[in-house]
Amino acid sequence: MDTIAAVSTARAVSAIGIVRLSGDTAFQIADAVFRPSDGRPLSAHPRRTMVLGTLLDKEGRALDQALAVTFPQGGSYTGEDSAEFHCHGSPVVLEEALQALFAHGARQALGGEFTKRAFLSGNLDLTQAEAVIDLIEAETADAARNAAGQLGGSLRQRIEKIYEDLMEVTSRFYAVVDYPDEDIEEVETPRLRGVLETALRDLEGLAATFRRGKVLKQGVATAIVGRPNVGKSSLLNALVGFDRCLVTDVAGTTRDTVEEKVLVGSVLLRLIDTAGIRDTADAVERLGVERSRAALAGAELALAVVDGPLTEEDEEILREAARCPKWILIWSKADLGGETAPLPEGLRPDAEVVLSSRTGEGLSDLEAAVAALYPMGSVPAGQMLTNPRQAQAVDRAAEALRGALGALDGGLTPDAALTDTEAALGALGELTGKKVREDLVTQIFSRFCVGK
Ligand SMILES: Nc1nc2c(ncn2[C@@H]2O[C@H](COP(=O)(O)OP(=O)(O)OP(=O)(O)O)[C@@H](O)[C@H]2O)c(=O)[nH]1
Ligand SMILES: [Mg+2]
Numbered sequence: 001m002d003t004i005a006a007v008s009t010a011r012a013v014s015a016i017g018i019v020r021l022s023g024d025t026a027f028q029i030a031d032a033v034f035r036p037s038d039g040r041p042l043s044a045h046p047r048r049t050m051v052l053g054t055l056l057d058k059e060g061r062a063l064d065q066a067l068a069v070t071f072p073q074g075g076s077y078t079g080e081d082s083a084e085f086h087c088h089g090s091p092v093v094l095e096e097a098l099q100a101l102f103a104h105g106a107r108q109a110l111g112g113e114f115t116k117r118a119f120l121s122g123n124l125d126l127t128q129a130e131a132v133i134d135l136i137e138a139e140t141a142d143a144a145r146n147a148a149g150q151l152g153g154s155l156r157q158r159i160e161k162i163y164e165d166l167m168e169v170t171s172r173f174y175a176v177v178d179y180p181d182e183d184i185e186e187v188e189t190p191r192l193r194g195v196l197e198t199a200l201r202d203l204e205g206l207a208a209t210f211r212r213g214k215v216l217k218q219g220v221a222t223a224i225v226g227r228p229n230v231g232k233s234s235l236l237n238a239l240v241g242f243d244r245c246l247v248t249d250v251a252g253t254t255r256d257t258v259e260e261k262v263l264v265g266s267v268l269l270r271l272i273d274t275a276g277i278r279d280t281a282d283a284v285e286r287l288g289v290e291r292s293r294a295a296l297a298g299a300e301l302a303l304a305v306v307d308g309p310l311t312e313e314d315e316e317i318l319r320e321a322a323r324c325p326k327w328i329l330i331w332s333k334a335d336l337g338g339e340t341a342p343l344p345e346g347l348r349p350d351a352e353v354v355l356s357s358r359t360g361e362g363l364s365d366l367e368a369a370v371a372a373l374y375p376m377g378s379v380p381a382g383q384m385l386t387n388p389r390q391a392q393a394v395d396r397a398a399e400a401l402r403g404a405l406g407a408l409d410g411g412l413t414p415d416a417a418l419t420d421t422e423a424a425l426g427a428l429g430e431l432t433g434k435k436v437r438e439d440l441v442t443q444i445f446s447r448f449c450v451g452k
Contacts (some may be wrong), residue, residue, distance in 0.1 A: 001080060001117065001282045005028060005101040005107035008451030014089035019097045020451060021106060021361045022082035022114060028105040030083040032056075033097070033342065034068045042083070047072045055085055058103035064093050078114050079121025085176050112448025116441070117432060125435030126142070126444065127155045130387050133448050139261070140268050142376055143216050148268060148317035149382020155390075156432060158206070158383060162199045162397075163428045169195050172415060172419055192414050196405050196421065203398040204432045209379050210394075213386035215300075219261055219268035220374065223295040225321055226305035227313050228276025234357035235305060236273040239264060239366075245273050252276060255288040258328035265367040268375045272299065277317050296320055301373070302327040304349070308338045318347055326350045326373050335359045389444070393431035 003023025009016070021030060027043040034042045036053035045051045050067045055065040065085040076082040087093050104107070115132050118124045124132075131150035138144035151153075169192055175184050191398070224232045228251035237243050240262045246253055258273045272295045275288030296302055302321035306314045321327045329349040331340045334356040343349075351369035355362025385391045404420035429435035 003106045004113055004117075005029075005098060005106040006109035006114070007452035008084075009089065009094075011094070012089075012285065013091065015345075017087050017089035017091075017094045019085045019087065020082065020109075020114065021084070021101055022076070022078040022080050022109075022117065024081065024104070024194075025105055026081040026083050029072060029101055030068065030085075032104045032313055033100045034066070034085065036068070039083045042068055042070060045070070047075065050086075055093075055097055056100060058100040063096050063100070064088055077123065078117035079123050080117060091360060092100065098119070109450060110445075111450045112445035112452060115448060115452055119441070119445075122138065124133040124151075125156045126436065126441075127390060127431065128153060129433075130390070130444065131155075132452065134386060136449070136452065137252075139219070139339045140216070140263060140266060142266055143386070145381045146206075146213070146216060146384050146386065147382075149380065152382060154380060155380035158202070159428055159432050162432075163203055163425065163432070165195050166199055166421055166425055166428075170418060170425065173418060187414055189408060189414055192417065193405065193408050196401050196408070196417070199424070200398055200401040200405065203394050206383070206385060207394045210384065210385040210391040211213075212374065212377060212379070213384040214388075215267070215374055216376075216384065217386040218253075219270040220301050221272070221297035221299045222269045222301040222303060223272045223274055223292075223324070224303045224305060225274055225277060225292060225296050225317055225399070226307075227311070227317065228278055230276070230307040231357055232276065232305050233258075233273050235303070235330070235332065235355075236260060238363060239269075239271060239359035247343055250302065252278075252280070252285050255284060255408045257288075257291050265371040266376075267370050268299070269278040269370070277320075278313060293320070296324065300325050303330055304328070305330045305332050306345055309341050310344075315344060315347075318349075319344075322349070323348060328353060328369055328373075330355060330359065330366070334362055370398060390431055393427045397427035397431070401402050401428060 001023050003025045008020045010017045031041045031043050033056050034053050036042055036051045042051055047070050050069050052067055054062045055064045055066040064087045069353045073081050075167055087097055115129050119129045128151050131147045134147035138147055169187050173187050176186050224235055226232050233247045233254050235244035236245055240260050244260050245258050254275045260271050262269055262271055274292035274295050277289050277292050280286055302324040304318050304321035304327055327349050328351045331354040331362045334354045335358050350373055353362055353366045400420045400423035404417035407416040
């Protein structure tokens, strides 16, 4: 493979910056740009050992005092000969170092190209490669832990086990057909059914984790709704920790929706502050109210805010909020000593919280309520599906297995179930990357940043 190079750390002034190099001529190029302090060439030093020396620019002038490390083919991230230079983190130094590598024959790595090579060399399967990007982009500790588990291969192993079991019955079936004279044990229908049922149960369990997995990765779309002036914007500000939204005592202050991500406890919420909902003659405010309703309709969680005894308008808004998959009723301005009131028939929020955005009292109750609505559950780290591509492949495999079991239930012979079983194998092969189209691979890796 040709030799690729990239700056792998952020292009910002920092203590350390890393330049990576990988490919057939990596050691040769590394020797040309790095002069170890002990006078021996870098490639003559043991692999995976940091070596102190001088990094040279493309003219051969000293550029930085740096550390370099080499990794051998078969023992590196990409599977190829590779090297890293740990320089001082000046964007100028890093760019000059990169130019020196280019001058000696390396080329700029494309986004995700190091990880793509890791995949092509078999070091990572696709679920692990996708976990790399999830880990880099993780916004919560739970999301990072799940991605790390997936990178460690926990999803890969689980899928491979299912794949092997299905492959075993499929290949044995063909062996019996192709070599009728050999004494190969036939696959009896009950055994085939057992294998298919076990695989289906496991896949369905995995598919069920995607709902929580999506929340883990993207956050919960959460609309804060209520009448004008009840304290919606104040609540968003209290949760994000700074004055993101305008707050005044004028009813109808917020006109447009405002979105801000925030960690509430360990759950990532995509909070959407909305205009207070009321009938109004003001054309601009009316457009705002339409947006409020649209935000509520698209939300997974509604925080319905009321600031005192329920009015008819409040009730109407609560009924709209109750149509969300989950909703929490918030009695705001607790510091003013407002009272809660019983709810009308049929309105059952998933939680009720009394809080004050001004003093902060009750905010921890909201945190607890959110955590209870979106528990991590007992899914082992790395076995929660967070990626729609992976979830779709699992769904397709499960669907195919349901078809196979349906054929057996219909009294057909095992060969009738085989086409569907092979379709399930195909979907699982796509999931892990065993059988995957080149354009899909390109698409997956194009989401990565350069240098990874
Ligand atoms: N005492 C007290 N006042 C609050 C609290 N929360 C909000 N307020 C006040 O209530 C008024 C309205 O607050 P906002 O947050 O702008 O209310 P809103 O629901 O966003 O209003 P609109 O944008 O007009 O729909 C402001 O004067 C706030 O200072 C609270 O917890 N305690
Ligand atoms: Mg507001």
